[in-house]
Amino acid sequence: MDSLKMLLLKESQQHHLSLQDASLETWHDLLSRVVQKKISTNRIAKDTYATQLFYFSMEFLPGRFLRNNLDHLGWLDQAKSFLSTYEIDLHDVLNTENDPALGNGGLGRLASCFLDSMANKKLRGHGMGLLYEYGLFKQEFLSGRQIELPDRWKQSSSYEWEQKPDAEYTVSFWGKVHQHNNGDRLVFEYTDQEQVQAKLYSIPITGYSQEQVNQLYLWKACPTEIDPSLTAEQQLLKRKKATEITEFLYPDDSTSEGMILRLKQQYFLVSAGAQHLFTLAHRHGGIRTFFNHYLVHINDTHPSMIIPELMRLFMDVEGLGWDEAWAIVTTSVHYTNHTLLAEAMEKWPIVLFQPLLPRIYEIIVEINERFCRSVWHHHSEKRDKISDMAIVSYGHVHMVHLAVIGSNKVNGVSTLHSHLLQTETLVNFAQMNPKKFTSVTNGITHRFWLHRVNPALSDLINEAIGDTWLQDPFELIKLADFQTSTPFLEELSKIKKRNKQTLIDTTLTFSETKVDPGSLFDVHCKRLHGYKRQLLNALHIWHLYTELRENPDRLPFPRTFLFAAKAAPGYAFAKKVIHYIHTIASVINKDATIQGKLKVIFIENYRISLAEQLIPAAEVSEQISLAGKEASGTGNMKLMMNGALTIGTRDGATIEMAEHAGEDNMFLFGANAADTKKPYFSKSYYDKDIRIKNVLQPLVNGTFSDNAIYSDLYYSLIQNNDEYRLLQDFSSYAQAHKQIELLYTDQLLWQKKSLANIAASGYFSSDRAIEDYQARVWTSI
Template identity: 40%
Template sequence: MMSPRLFHQEQSMIDQSTLNTSPQPTITIEDDRTGMSVATLKRAFLDNLFYLQGIDRSQATLYDYYVALAYTIRDRLLHRFIKTVATYKQEKVKVVCYLSAEFLMGRHLGNNLINLGLYDKIDQVMKEFDLDLNEIIEQEPDPGLGNGGLGRLAACFLDSLASLEVPAIGYGIRYEFGIFHQRIQDGWQVEVPDNWLRFGNPWEIPRADESVEVKLGGHTEIIHNEKNQPKVVWIPERTILAIPYDTPVPGYQTNTVNPLRLWKAEASEEFNFEAFNSGLYDRAVAEKMDAETISKVLYPNDNTPAGRELRLAQQYFFVSASLQDLIRIHLRTHPNLDTFYELTAIQLNDTHPAVAIAELMRLFVDRYDYDWDKAWDITQKTFAYTNHTLMPEALERWSVDLFAKLLPRHLEIIYEINHRFLTGLQTWFPNDEALVESLSLIEENHGKKIRMANLACVGSHAINGVAALHTELLKKDTLRDFAKLWPQKFFNKTNGVTPRRWILLSNPELSALVTEKIGDGWLKNLDEMRQIEKFVDDPEFCRRWREIKQNNKRNLAAYLLKYRNVQIDVNSLFDVQVKRIHEYKRQHLAALEIIHLYNRIKQNPHAEIVPRTFIFGGKAAPGYFMAKLIIKLINAVGEVVNNDPDVRGRLKVVFVSNFNVSLGQRIYPAADLSEQISTAGKEASGTGNMKFAMNGALTIGTLDGANIEIREEAGPENFFLFGLTAEQVYAMKENGYHPHTYYDNNFDLKAVIDRIAHGYFSPGNPNLFHPIVESLLHHDPYMLLADYQAYVGCQDEVSKAYADQDRWTKMSILNSARMGKFSSDRTIREYCKEIWDVPPVKISLDEYHPEYADL
C-alpha cells in the first residue's frame, strides 16, 4: 500500500518551492505547552509536524499539515476532556448515555476550531505559514459512520449536550469501513469501501486497558449456587474483545468535553500458534478475521442469513460492551448497582440498540445476582426509547432461530419478560386476544420473530417520537396499543440540529451578518435569530443577504467544477434534494417534474421558464433495487436534458455522488429551494429540512414530519405546500387507491410517464425503467400520481416567487429568523427536563493540574 506521505504528495496542491523559500515566522517559546496564543500555536504546530509526522516543511504535504494541526487542536481538548471526566467522577453526577448504531460526526477539525474559539487564530497561524486553512480542512476524511438523519441527529445531540454542559457519553461502533463510498458509473450507483482509517485517525484515543469481553453463541446450562439455588450459566461458543476508542466532543464556549466511545472488535486470541506451526496458516488467523468482521462495515447487506446474523452480532456487541463499561464506571464510586438508574440515563436511538434491555437484565440477574423484580425495576427506570419510523416494515424483527443461535441466554430472558408482561396484560384485559397478540414481544405469524420495538417499549420508562405529527401517528397507529396501555410513557421531542456546524461553520458570511446586527447570543440561543426580522424591509440588509446567498452558490459551483467536473449556472434557481434515496422520500416525483418541464420546452422551445439547476444527492442501500433504479433514472434524465440544445441552459440536472456531512455544509447554504416531498405520514421528522431553512432556503413540501412545524414557525405564506395530508393518504388507501386513473385522466402526466415507458431516457434498453413505471401505474404505494398535479402547480408558484427577488429575499430572511425551535439545544433541554432528569454540570479549569489527576 502506498504510504500516506507518498499518497498525499501526489495530491498536494502546494508549490513546494514557494514553501522552501518563504521566510519562517518568528516563534516565541511559552511555558504553557497547550496555550492559546498565536506564538504557542505556531510552536505546537511545527513540533507536531516534526515529532509526530517525522518530517519538516520542505517535504510536508497538505495531509502532513492536517495531521500536525489536528494533534495541535486535540492537545488543547485533552485538558478539558480529562477535567470533564474527573469532575463527573468526583461529583458522582448523573450521566446521559446515548446508544446509537450511527454517529455521522463529519469532519472534526473545523468544528473543534469553532467550539474552542480558535478558528480565527488558527487561520492567522496558517496564513503566516503561507498555508490555506480551508485546504487543510479538506484533507480530513469524512467518515461515513451513519446513513443519514439518524447518525447526523446523534452527532448534533452530542454537540448540544456538551454545549449545554450536560454530562454525557455517546456509545457506538468504530466501523473500519463506513456505509460505503458512492461512485456514479454510467448513471448507476457503485459502492466501494469507505476506508476512512487508511492513514489513522488523530482525533481518537485508544483505551486498550478498558477493553471488555462480549460473548456470542453457545448454549445455557442450569447450575446450583452455594445456597443450592438454581442459576443459569451461559456457555458461549466464542468471545470477542471490545476495544474502546474515545473521541473528545467539545461544547461551544464551554469547558465541557464529553467522550464519544466507539468499540472495535478483536479476537480474544488473535493468533493460533499451534495451527501456524502445523502449516494451517489460514486457521492461525481465522479467529482474528472472524472477530474483526463485527466492526468491519456499517450496515452489512442483510439480504442473506449471514448478513442478518452479522447485523444482530454488531448490535449486541456494542450494547454489551457499553453496558459493561457503564456498570464498571458506576461501581468505581458506588458499592452496588441499586442506584444505577439514578446516575445513568440510557437513550436507545431507534431499535438497533434495543437488545440492551435484555442484556442489562442478564448482567443484573446472572452476573450480579439480583432477583428478577428488582433487576426489572432498575432496567425500566434506566432506559428510554426514541422511535424514528412510522413504517411497520422498518421496525426490526429478528427470527427466534437466529437469537437462539447467537444469543441463547437473551432469548430466554426475552421469553421471560414477555411471559410476565402478557400475564399481567391478561389480568388487566381478560379475553382481549387481539391486544395480547399486538403487544407480545414475539410475533407468531410466518415464523416466530422478536419484535424489537415492542421490547423497547416494554423495557423503557419513556417513548418518544421526533416530530409532532410523528408522535401523534405513533400513538394512533404504529404503537397504538402501547399508547393506550401507557399513555404517560409517550412524549414528543421534535428533532433539532446544531447551529454551530450548520450555520456558523457552514455559512460564515451569513453568521457574520447576523452577529453584526444582533450580537452572537443566537449561537447558544437560536430563538434570538428572531431579531433579524426587523431588517426584513431594510434594502441594504436584503441586498447583503442576497449577495451572501449568491456567494454561497458561487462557492458550490466552484467546488463542483473543481472536484466533480460539473458546471452549473449560479444565476439559476438551485432546487435541491439531498437525503437517503428511498421511494417514500420520492426523489422520482422530482424527476417527473423535470420531465414535465422538459416536455414544455420541447413543445415550445421559446417557453418562458425560470432557469433551474436540480441538485440531487444521497445513497441507496446496496440491496435496495428500486432506490438504485431511481438514481439511474435521475442520471438518465439529466443526460438527455443537459445535452438537448432546445433547453439552452434553462434546466440542468446534477446528481452529486457520495453525499456526506462535508458536502452538506456546502450545499445547504447554497440552496434556494429545499425539496421535502415525502408522502405525508411516512417521514418521522427530517433534519435536512431544518438545515436548509436555517440557511435561508425556502421549502416546497408536504405536511409530513417536521415540515408541519417548520411551516408553522416560518409562516404558511413562506412555505410552498402541496399534496395529500396523512389523513387523506390513509383514507384513500382504505377506500382503494387506483393510480392508473390519474394517468388516464391527466394528459401531462401521461406524457411524462410515457417518455419513461417508451425508453426515451434509456435508448437501446427501452424496458430499463419498466419496474418504476409498473410500480407507479399499478401500485404507487407512496402516492406519487395522486400528488403529481399539486406538485407541478406548486412548482409554478415557486417560479413566480423566485422571479420577484425582493419577495423571495424577504421569505428567505423570515425562514432563517424563525427556525429557533429547531436547534438541537432546545431538543436536548426537553430530554433533560422531561425524560432524563439530568442537570448541567459546570467544568472549572481553575487550579487544575493534569499530572495529579486521579482517574
C-alpha cells in the same frame, strides 16, 4: 497563557518539523495534536456521582473535527493568521481530514448534533457506538448506475482524534447455557461460546462553551487471545469472525449470514457498552443505585438488546432478583422511535436469534411472558391484542416491542410522528400506558449547520443581532426586524450567490454540465427511498422539459435541479430511480433548443463534507415525502436555517416549520396524512391528467431505449397502484413549482421569505431538543 502560535512552534520543535516545508497533512497533524492537548486541559472536574447519559446508536456522523474544535477553542482566526505567514490556506488544511464514516444519514447526524448540544449545555452526555473500519459505501456512477465501492475512511490503522482508554470486555455468541442452584440463587454457566474482544476508543466532544468535554465512545471488535494449538487456517478464521463485526456499517442482511452479522453488531455494541456501565457503577455507588447515576438512551431499535443485556448482568453477575433488576432497567432506559415504516420495525427470526444469543433469548422470553400475563390480568380489554403486542410471536423477536416494554419513556420525533405512533403504530401500548409516551421534535445544531458551513451568513447575522444566537438559537427571531431592510436583504442575496459560485467551483467543477450561477438552485439531498419520492421530482422535471421544448420562453429564468443521495445496495427500485435521473439529465443538459434554461445534476457520494457545500447554496429545499411516512426529517431544518424555501408535503417536522415560519413562506402541497388513508387508484389519475400520461409514457415507449428499461418504474406506478402516491400529488406539486417561479422573479420578496425561514429556525435547534429531552424524558439529569 500561550497563544496558538507559541503552542504550534513548541510542538513543531518537539517533533523536529520544518514548518517552511510542511505539507498540508503535516499542518493538519500539528494543529490536531495541539488542539488535543488543549482539550485535555479543558476538562472540568465533575462530581463523580452526578448522573451521566449514554446515548446508544448504531450511527454517528460527526463530520470533520479540526475546524469545529478550533472554533470552540476560539482559535480559528489565530490559525488562519499563523498559517497565512507560511502561505498556507487553513481551508486547504481542513480539507485533508476525512469524514469519519460512522453513519449513513439523518439518524447518525442527529446523534452527533445531540452530542454537540449536550456538551454545549454542560450536560454529561456521551455517545456509545461502533468504530467501523469501512463506512456504508463510497458511491460512484458508471453510465448513470450506482456503483458501491469500499469506503475505507481511515487513512491508517488509527485516526487522529481517537483515544484509547484502558477498557476491554469479552462479548460472547453461540454456545449453551447451563443453570444450577447455588444456595438461594440460580447460577448460569456458558460453554462452547465464540468470544470476541471489545476494545474501547473515544473521541472528545467539545462544547461551544469550551468548558464541557464529553466523549464519543466507540467499540472495535478484535479476536481474543489466539490459541497456539489452532492451525494457521483456524487462527485466520477466528480473526476474521471477530474483526468483521465492526468492519462494515450495515452489512447486507438479505441472507441468513448477513442477518447473523447484523445481529452480532447490535449485540456487540450493547454488551460492550453495558459491561462498561456495569464496571463504572461498581466504582461509583454500586448497582442498586445504578439509575441514580446512569441513564441509557436507545436511538431507534438497533440497540434495544441493552434491556436484556443489563438484566443479564444485574441477575447473572450481580445476583439481583428479577423484580429488582427489572425496576432498575426500566427506570434507566429510554427509547426514541424514528420511523413508521413497517420494513424498519426490526424483527429477527427466532431460528437465528435463539442459537446466536441463547441467554439473551431466554431473558427476552421471560420479559415477554411476564408482559403478556400482565396484559391478561390487568388489561382485559387488550387480551385479543396480546399476540400483536408480544415481543416473541409469529416466529420472530420484535425489537420495537422489546424497546417499548423495557423503557421508561418512549418518544416520537415530531408532533405528527408522535401522534401516529400513539394512535396507530403503537396504539395498544399507548392506550395501556399513555404516560410512557411523549414527543420531542428533532433539532440540529446551528453552530455546525449555519455558523460553520455558512460563515458569511453567520457574520451577517452577528453584525445585525450580535452573536448570542450561537448559544441561544431562539435569538435568531430578532432577524425578523430586518425583513423591511433592503440593504440587508440585498446582502443576503449576495451571500447566496457567492455560496452558489463556491459550489460550482468546488463540487460541480467535476461535472460535464456547465451550471449558471444565476439559475435557481433546487436541491433534493437525502437517502434515496421510494417514500422520499425523488421519482416525483424527476417526473416533474421531465414535465418542465417537455413544456420548454414546446415553448422556450416557458421559464422566466434558468433552473438547476441538484440531487445527492445513496440507494441501499440491495434496493433495486431506488437504484433504478438514480439511473432514470441520470438519463433524463443526459437528454436535458445536451438539448440546445431549451437555451440552457434547465439543468439536472446528480452529485455522487453524498456525505457530510459535501452537504457543507450544497446546503448553503440551496434556494429551494425539496421535502416531498408521502405525508405520514417521514418521522421528522433534519435535512429540512438544515436547509431552512440557510435560507432555502421549502417545497414540501405536510409531513414530519415540515408541519412545525410551517407553523413557525408561516405557511406563506413555504410552498406546501399535496395530500395530508389523513388523506393517505383514503382509497386510492393511481390509474384514475393517469387517465384524467394528460401531463401524467406524457411523463410516464416515455418510461415504456422507447424514448430512452429500445428495450423500455424503465418499465418497472411505470408498472410500480400503474399496475402496482403507486405505493407512495406520486400521481395523487403530481398536479399539486406542479402548481407549487409554478408558485416558486412566480416568486423568484421578485428577488426582494424572495429574500424576505428566505429571511423569515432563517429567523424562525431557532426552534429547530438541537439545544432546544436536548432541553425538551431533559424536561420530558431524562428528568433526573
